[in-house]
Amino acid sequence: MPDVKLINATDIMAWREVLDKFIDVDTYHLPEYHLVAKSVNEGEPYIFVYQDNERYAALPFLVRKLADVGGLADYSFYDATSVYGYPGVLTTVDENANVARDFKIGFQTALLEVFDNLKIITFFSRTNPLFPTSWLMDNIADIISMGKTVAIDLRRSNNDQIKDISKGHKYDISKARKNGVYVIEDYSFRYIDQFILMYNETMNRVNSNSYYFFPKDYYNNIKKRLDGSVRLYFAKIGEEFVSASIFLCSDRIIQYHLSGVFSKYIKFSGAKVILDEIRQWGSKNRLKWLFLGGGLGSDDGLFRFKAGFSKLRLPFQIIRMVRNSSIYEELCFRHDKWLMDNCFECLDKKYFPRYRATYK
Numbered sequence: 029m030p031d032v033k034l035i036n037a038t039d040i041m042a043w044r045e046v047l048d049k050f051i052d053v054d055t056y057h058l059p060e061y062h063l064v065a066k067s068v069n070e071g072e073p074y075i076f077v078y079q080d081n082e083r084y085a086a087l088p089f090l091v092r093k094l095a096d097v098g099g100l101a102d103y104s105f106y107d108a109t110s111v112y113g114y115p116g117v118l119t120t121v122d123e124n125a126n127v128a129r130d131f132k133i134g135f136q137t138a139l140l141e142v143f144d145n146l147k148i149i150t151f152f153s154r155t156n157p158l159f160p161t162s163w164l165m166d167n168i169a170d171i172i173s174m175g176k177t178v179a180i181d182l183r184r185s186n187n188d189q190i191k192d193i194s195k196g197h198k199y200d201i202s203k204a205r206k207n208g209v210y211v212i213e214d215y216s217f218r219y220i221d222q223f224i225l226m227y228n229e230t231m232n233r234v235n236s237n238s239y240y241f242f243p244k245d246y247y248n249n250i251k252k253r254l255d256g257s258v259r260l261y262f263a264k265i266g267e268e269f270v271s272a273s274i275f276l277c278s279d280r281i282i283q284y285h286l287s288g289v290f291s292k293y294i295k296f297s298g299a300k301v302i303l304d305e306i307r308q309w310g311s312k313n314r315l316k317w318l319f320l321g322g323g324l325g326s327d328d329g330l331f332r333f334k335a336g337f338s339k340l341r342l343p344f345q346i347i348r349m350v351r352n353s354s355i356y357e358e359l360c361f362r363h364d365k366w367l368m369d370n371c372f373e374c375l376d377k378k379y380f381p382r383y384r385a386t387y388k
Contacts, residue, residue: 030080032138037062037073046077049084055276056113060253065111067249078135085119085135097383099366107150116155123163136168150381151349157342169349176341178334180318182310194336200297201304211305214260217251223272226288263298271298280316348380359383
């Protein structure tokens with residue numbers, strides 16, 4: 029008889045016991061990271077757990093009230109989404125295993141029952157390209173390919189890793205170091221205000237939407253909750269801060285989480301020096317992956333910057349589910365009417381779920 033659990037992130041020990049069933053997990057799967065999201069009002073964090081004999085699958089997500097959305101105050105429904113980053117499904121079952129089909133059916137049946145009990149109307153999740161597990165959501169949700177991401181296999185020799193770095197990147201890193209660019213790690217987040225300035229300036233420069241901006245409490249809680257898993261690096265020239273990056277480190281995976289550079293210092297290639305530094309650190313400490321992620325689009329400047337560090341490409345997918353289409357359409361209609369009545373304009377009509385799109 030399969031066993032089904034729904035664990036809140038406040039029960040850190042129970043959540044951690046679930047993660048112990050899997051060979052690899054990412055920082056984006058941790059209960060502490062989900063509590064960071066809760067601290068900035070992104071939702072109530074849960075992990076859904078499905079066990080059949082000694083086979084497991086787990087899916088973390090955030091549950092949000094629809095009553096908090098403009099025009100939907102009268103509704104007692106909820107929706108679910110993933111945390112910022114690359115979480116997705118974890119499983120011990122291989123897609124090609126003989127038991128995969130029956131396991132998938134059981135997992136989906138149990139998950140949909142949990143969603144219905146929670147009165148969840150829509151579900152959205154980013155997947156983790158390092159964990160090809162979206163097959164477990166096939167047939168009950170739309171699985172949409174969003175392009176390629178970049179990863180560095182840290183198990184390869186340092187020489188092989190360097191061979192995959194583009195000539196331009198290698199030249200820029202060498203030149204930067206010769207010009208006096210060096211890297212420090214800020215263990216205590218002493219200079220976090222400098223990072224926030226750099227990061228926000230960078231996001232404004234590339235016209236990012238509000239989703240990519242975080243309050244000061246977000247950074248404070250990352251340090252508090254993930255102290256042993258978060259690393260803050262700065263590139264400097266003399267006493268000047270050139271660029272900075274935050275990395276999230278699980279047992280075997282480094283995530284290139286957030287990064288920023290002051291416009292006037294872009295020419296010094298500080299971000300490239302930082303990535304080369306963390307790459308070498310990960311290799312020396314026998315980690316498995318340095319995951320750089322993708323770009324803002326299919327082949328933009330950010331993607332090309334990351335692609336210069338590795339030839340390895342991994343597909344990125346998102347998962348979209350509408351559990352009740354008639355209610356979803358009603359919610360979108362009511363929210364659209366609220367926007368019109370208050371002289372607001374939806375800025376992204378392709379956003380999912382549409383009633384949570386940004387507006388002005």
